[in-house]
Amino acid sequence: MPRQPTLVGNTVLLVIDIQASAFMDTKMGIPVMPGYRENMERALKVIAAARAVDMPTVFVQEIHRRDNIDYGRELDGAEGIHCREDHPGTALPAEITGQRPEDYFVPKRRYSAFFGTDLEILLKGLKAQTLILIGGMTDVCVHYTFVDGHQHDYFCRVVGDSVGGTSPQAHEASLAAMEYLQTGAVIDTEAVIAQIHALQEAA
Amino acid sequence: MPRQPTLVGNTVLLVIDIQASAFMDTKMGIPVMPGYRENMERALKVIAAARAVDMPTVFVQEIHRRDNIDYGRELDGAEGIHCREDHPGTALPAEITGQRPEDYFVPKRRYSAFFGTDLEILLKGLKAQTLILIGGMTDVCVHYTFVDGHQHDYFCRVVGDSVGGTSPQAHEASLAAMEYLQTGAVIDTEAVIAQIHALQEAA
Amino acid sequence: MPRQPTLVGNTVLLVIDIQASAFMDTKMGIPVMPGYRENMERALKVIAAARAVDMPTVFVQEIHRRDNIDYGRELDGAEGIHCREDHPGTALPAEITGQRPEDYFVPKRRYSAFFGTDLEILLKGLKAQTLILIGGMTDVCVHYTFVDGHQHDYFCRVVGDSVGGTSPQAHEASLAAMEYLQTGAVIDTEAVIAQIHALQEAA
Amino acid sequence: MPRQPTLVGNTVLLVIDIQASAFMDTKMGIPVMPGYRENMERALKVIAAARAVDMPTVFVQEIHRRDNIDYGRELDGAEGIHCREDHPGTALPAEITGQRPEDYFVPKRRYSAFFGTDLEILLKGLKAQTLILIGGMTDVCVHYTFVDGHQHDYFCRVVGDSVGGTSPQAHEASLAAMEYLQTGAVIDTEAVIAQIHALQEAA
Numbered sequence: 001m002p003r004q005p006t007l008v009g010n011t012v013l014l015v016i017d018i019q020a021s022a023f024m025d026t027k028m029g030i031p032v033m034p035g036y037r038e039n040m041e042r043a044l045k046v047i048a049a050a051r052a053v054d055m056p057t058v059f060v061q062e063i064h065r066r067d068n069i070d071y072g073r074e075l076d077g078a079e080g081i082h083c084r085e086d087h088p089g090t091a092l093p094a095e096i097t098g099q100r101p102e103d104y105f106v107p108k109r110r111y112s113a114f115f116g117t118d119l120e121i122l123l124k125g126l127k128a129q130t131l132i133l134i135g136g137m138t139d140v141c142v143h144y145t146f147v148d149g150h151q152h153d154y155f156c157r158v159v160g161d162s163v164g165g166t167s168p169q170a171h172e173a174s175l176a177a178m179e180y181l182q183t184g185a186v187i188d189t190e191a192v193i194a195q196i197h198a199l200q201e202a203a
Numbered sequence: 204m205p206r207q208p209t210l211v212g213n214t215v216l217l218v219i220d221i222q223a224s225a226f227m228d229t230k231m232g233i234p235v236m237p238g239y240r241e242n243m244e245r246a247l248k249v250i251a252a253a254r255a256v257d258m259p260t261v262f263v264q265e266i267h268r269r270d271n272i273d274y275g276r277e278l279d280g281a282e283g284i285h286c287r288e289d290h291p292g293t294a295l296p297a298e299i300t301g302q303r304p305e306d307y308f309v310p311k312r313r314y315s316a317f318f319g320t321d322l323e324i325l326l327k328g329l330k331a332q333t334l335i336l337i338g339g340m341t342d343v344c345v346h347y348t349f350v351d352g353h354q355h356d357y358f359c360r361v362v363g364d365s366v367g368g369t370s371p372q373a374h375e376a377s378l379a380a381m382e383y384l385q386t387g388a389v390i391d392t393e394a395v396i397a398q399i400h401a402l403q404e405a406a
Numbered sequence: 407m408p409r410q411p412t413l414v415g416n417t418v419l420l421v422i423d424i425q426a427s428a429f430m431d432t433k434m435g436i437p438v439m440p441g442y443r444e445n446m447e448r449a450l451k452v453i454a455a456a457r458a459v460d461m462p463t464v465f466v467q468e469i470h471r472r473d474n475i476d477y478g479r480e481l482d483g484a485e486g487i488h489c490r491e492d493h494p495g496t497a498l499p500a501e502i503t504g505q506r507p508e509d510y511f512v513p514k515r516r517y518s519a520f521f522g523t524d525l526e527i528l529l530k531g532l533k534a535q536t537l538i539l540i541g542g543m544t545d546v547c548v549h550y551t552f553v554d555g556h557q558h559d560y561f562c563r564v565v566g567d568s569v570g571g572t573s574p575q576a577h578e579a580s581l582a583a584m585e586y587l588q589t590g591a592v593i594d595t596e597a598v599i600a601q602i603h604a605l606q607e608a609a
Numbered sequence: 610m611p612r613q614p615t616l617v618g619n620t621v622l623l624v625i626d627i628q629a630s631a632f633m634d635t636k637m638g639i640p641v642m643p644g645y646r647e648n649m650e651r652a653l654k655v656i657a658a659a660r661a662v663d664m665p666t667v668f669v670q671e672i673h674r675r676d677n678i679d680y681g682r683e684l685d686g687a688e689g690i691h692c693r694e695d696h697p698g699t700a701l702p703a704e705i706t707g708q709r710p711e712d713y714f715v716p717k718r719r720y721s722a723f724f725g726t727d728l729e730i731l732l733k734g735l736k737a738q739t740l741i742l743i744g745g746m747t748d749v750c751v752h753y754t755f756v757d758g759h760q761h762d763y764f765c766r767v768v769g770d771s772v773g774g775t776s777p778q779a780h781e782a783s784l785a786a787m788e789y790l791q792t793g794a795v796i797d798t799e800a801v802i803a804q805i806h807a808l809q810e811a812a
Binding site: 482562575582591 | 612613681682684685686687719720721724748749752753756759760761762763764765775778779782783785786788789790791792794
C-alpha cells in the first residue's frame, strides 16, 4: 500500500535525457533495451498532459565538453564516449518533445540531474514537493536522479513505461529499487496522466 | 575486460553500515537477504587485511536522531524506523570489527555516505583515488555510495561476497549496476585481499 | 528599509562555535577581537530566549581530527592548529550554554556550517525558513554560514553584539557584508529577543 | 610570510562575471565602486597572459532566468534584478575578453561559482590545484567563490587590482578577508603576470 498520495503539493515534471539520439538509428555510446524508442514516444504524452495543466517542466540534458575533460570515470564501464556537445544525437529535439522557451533547461555532466547542476536551486524556487520522472536510462540517469530527489526529501514518481533502460533486466531492477524507496513510486503512463488531469479539476 | 587496474593510487576502505544489528537476531526495520550475516562476517577479513597494510579505513554509520526529524522520505518505502540513535542495533560494534580510535568515523543520515557528510573532505585529505566498499545494504547504502563515489571521480570497487542486500535479487541487480559503471568493479573477498597484500609487497 | 519581516515562518537558532575556549584564557589558534568573551556571554541570552519559545536550536562545533587530515587549506592563513578534537577548548560547554540533549548538534570541518555537514537535511526536516546566527567568528564561520544560508534561500539574521570577530575591523566589515545580502539582517541582542518573545505572544 | 608558493601545481584562471555591463554605462542592479571598469580592463591583461601559457581559463557568468524563479533571496538586500538572461549587460563580451570556443564556460545562479554548478567537476577533470580569481564583485562573487575554493582545498589567489567591488570599503575588506584565509593570496596584476610567465620558462 502506498503510504503517500501520488502527487503531493507542487509537482514538477523532469524530462531526463530525451535527446535526439532517442529518435535516431545511430548509436550513442550507451546500450539500449528493445522498446526504448517506443517508451520515449509514450513519454511525449506525459509532457503533453503536463502542458495542459501548466505543470512546470524541466528538460534535462546530459552533455559533455568536446575535449572530454568532464567524463570523470564515465568511460571506465559499459558506456563509450556519449552525449558530447558536438554529436548530433546530443541535442534536445524540441520539434519532437514540444519544448518551449518558457520551459526550464538543466544541462548536466553526471548521471544524477542534481549533481553539479542548479536543479535544487530551481526546485526550491518552484516550491516543488513532487517530481515525476520520464526519459532515460531507467537504470542510470533516471534511477540516480530519483535517488538524489529522494535524499533531498522530494516525493518521487517514475513512469514505468515512459522510461527506458540499458537492458530489460536493468530496467526492471531499477524500477523495483525505486519502488523500494517510495512505495507507489512506479506508476504507468495512463495512470499518471489521469492524476495530472485530476489536478486541473481540483484547481 | 576491466579498463583500469583494481587498486589505483591511494586506496581507502569504506566499511558501510556494519552495525551491531548485523550480528543480532533482532529486526532493524530493514529487510535482509539470506546469508547477510555470513557476508558481514566475511567482510571482517577485508578489514583485517587493510590493517596489515595500514590502509586508511572509514567506518560509516547510518544514524538518525531520536525525534525522527531527519528521516526525510526514508519511511515512505520498504523500510520502517531504522538506525535510530537510541536503538542498540545502531552502534558500531568495535569489539567485532576491530575498529580502532585512529580509524575514521563518518555518521550519515541518508543512504549515500557522501550526502550531508564530511566524507569528501576526508577523502581529499587522504588524497584517495580508489575506494573499496564492504557492508550493507548492497542495493541501498552500498550502491548509492558507489554511485556518488563514481560521480566524484573515484575508482570504486565493491566486494561482492562482503556486502549484503535486502533480497538476493536486489543484491545481484545492484552488483550488476555497479559493474556497469566501472568494469571490474565487482571483486570477491579472496581476490581483493590478494590485491591488498600485493600493495604491501610493492611498497 | 528591510524588505522582509525579521522572523519569517519557522525560525531556527544557530549557535556557531561557542566552544569552551571562548570562556578560557588560553589561545585557540585563532585571533580574537577585544570584547569577544562579552559578546559570547551576551549570546547566552539569545539561547535562553529561544528556550522560552521552544525554538529549535542547533549547536554547531568546529572540530578537527587529531591526525590533522581534515584541515584542508585552513593552516595556510592567519589561523594555526585550531579546534582539534583533543584540545580542551574545542568542547561545547553545555554547563555554560545550557545545551540540552534534545537540542541539535552539528559538527563541522570547514568554516561554513553547511559544508560537509547534515545541516541542510536537518533544516529541511524542521521546515525552517529563518535562521538566527550567534557565536563566532563574525568574519569567518558566522559570515560564511550566513552566505550559504542565503544561497540556500533562508532568511538569515545575525545578532551583531552576540557574535565576535577576529578583529574589530573584520567584525564590522562582515556585518556590513551580511547586511548587503539581506537588508535588516543585522539585529542587536535586545531587539532579537523582543522578536522571539513576540513569537510566543502570537502563538 | 606566505606559507605556500603563489602557483602550486596545475593552475586555472577563473574569470568571474566579467559581463558586458562592465563595459557599458548602464546600471546593472548592482552598485559598483569608482574605478571598477579600469580594474576590469586591467583583468584583460591577466587573461592574455594565461593565453600565452595555455592556462585553462574558465569564464563564469551570473545569469538568471527571465521569470525570476531562481533569484532565491538575492533581491532581499542591496541588489535589484540583475544579470537576467534577457538583459544586454548579462552577456559575456568575447570580443573584449578574447574568450575562445575552447575556453570553459560555467553559468551560475548564486554568488559562489561552486554553488549549483559543474565547476568542481571541471576542476577535478583539470586536476587543478591553484585558482587565480579576477573579475567582480570583489566582495560578493569573488569573495564567496574564493571561500568555496578554499573549503574545497584549492590554493586560491585573487588579483587585487583586477577585481572590483560594490564600494571601496567592501572591496578592501574582502581582500583582507581572503588574505586572512590564505596568506599571500592577494597579489597584484603585474606580479601575477610575472608568475604566469615564469610557468612557461619552467616548462
